[in-house]
Amino acid sequence: MEFRRGKGMRLDIKQTAKSPGPYTTSFGFNLDVLCESIRKVGLINPPLVARNAKGAFDIVAGYRRILALNALGERETFSYDVTASLASPLERFLAGFYENLATRGFNDIEKAIALNKLGNYMTTEEILVSFMPLLSLPSHEGTLKFYLKLLDLEENVQRAIGREEISIKVAKALVEIEKGARQALLHWIGLLRINFNQQIKFIEYVQDIGLKEMTTIPKILSEGSFLEIVENPRLNTPQKAKLVLEMLRVRLSPRLAQAQQAVDRAVSAISMPREASIHYDPYLEHPCYRLDISFKHGKDLKRTISKLHALRELEAIPELWAGQ
């Protein structure tokens, strides 16, 4: 495909900015930087447009630039009419697609939009082989199906994905959950401002509790105990997040939590020398404790061992899982 720019023209911004049209893929963007750039140095790269069957112009490339100009109160802008040079819809789509790919890349919702639009013009096989790698995605049909499912999500969920407020792994979990539960989870993820790993843990805990207790996710998350934590003015957000996650963990795994507490209590009650510390597998699966001693030289080590030897409290350390 050889690209020719077409002829220059003045474009009515207000009219064109109304709809992204069939060729653009932009989603979840912030116009502030672009507005600032245009305000300072003007529009460097004019948009490309093509006339549609109704005689109006569709944006081929430059949707965000047109929105920025519109936000700045501009009425017209210079643009290129590529109706003749890019005759087919596929050529027009690809012109915008490759321009974006080269200049800014796509967020995950934009990837989904692009893959969905490509589906109008070519076979799944072609998309898998030729376009998934361009979007840094594996040429795997399951991945393609998953990305297409993202377009069925509610707009606020899509926005969170587009802005990378939730990871693609979290999105994978959310697409498999019904709408009410998804919204409740997203609300809490936003409220607790938890990181990606914590998000996954949070969703998994709540889902598992729901299945175990045969209740719904919104019901669990509207329980008073969780609301109390969130409304507690003495806790900062990370503390609230930690507490909520811990409450969920204990509820899901009460016997392990109880055993961990017993071991924690026994070990923390010992006045260990500063140079030594006792460790154990947090899941209490490994049968042994581990003793760490830091020392500068042999005499130092002997001194710490002597202190430990004299420490009667060590005998009180229970076997892991004792009495459970």
Add this chain to the structure above:
Amino acid sequence: MSFKIKTVVLEKGAEKYPFAQRAVEQLQGCSLFRPDEALPVQRYDEFDQDKETLRLLSFPGQLLKPCPGTREYLCCGYQILNIGTNCPMDCSYCILQAYFNQPSLRVFVNIEQQLEAISEELRRSERPVFRIGTGEFTDSLALDPIVKWTEVVPSFVAKHENTILEFKTKTVSIEGLLSSPHRDRIVVSWSLNSPSIASGEEHGAPSIRKRLEAARTCQREGYTVGFHFDPLIEHSCWEEEYARTIDLLDLFIDPSKVIWISLGCLRFMPFLKRVIRRRFPKTRILNGEFIPGLDGKMRYIKSARINMYAFMREKLEQWGVRSGLYLCMESGDVWEKALGWSPDNSERLSDYLDRRAVKVFGLR
């Protein structure tokens, strides 16, 4: 038992093996695709197991391999004879759902040629006993009415005096065994569970009663039988439920002639959880308290495992089991607490089971 195989695919290189030709003859009503015929394009869902297609293929690698146990837990030192992969039944907990990256039932048709090579290996080996099993990557007997493993494998065992072969199954497909003249050093073992797990989670598998009826027939016909309670699953009223299975064992089986019984609690690679949730959304098997084990697999917390094993030990001993009870992939301290002794390491566990085999089969 009728599984719904609709398509048979004879893969390139497989057509020359008599084993493949016999299998094709048994599947007359199915669509058959020979190596030169193009298969219709098949698009699988991420989690589709495609249990309606049987692929007959020649396996290029070694069919006999040691069980891939892990350093962290005690392994019984079993040798796996890899006769095929995947299984026509559809147990919700099945590890095979996440173990292979290829769907469809697959049977290796060069087994007779491979067994000849294995014969050489066995002759050269100084090991006193070879415990071999075929039920690791597929059910040992589910496809036997079609592929007739029982016409091939027992005669191979008969030629090697230091070899024990175990067919591990959930099925009642014992016709092939019953018509086989080679019964010495063959163990037929059934995977057992509680009746409610069998009916609710082991989709397509016969009931516990039917399995035990088949086991009784085999025992009466002179076969040595074994049992595997694996995976033990914590579920509502699990004590009563597993006790019901042991009551059924009492009804059908002579405990003094059981070679071994293994116990293993549910464990799975973390990825399997998502597969199970997707394929079996109503399953209750994931409701326990799971932790990442020392081998990276998810397993019940230690106290829960000890509790289940100790319960099973007590019930099985009450039934009459005196020897041959062992734990699959467990740590020494769990053995000690649940069974009252521990082999301490995998070599000693392997020796223990070898000795059991020597005693039961009167090996020299």
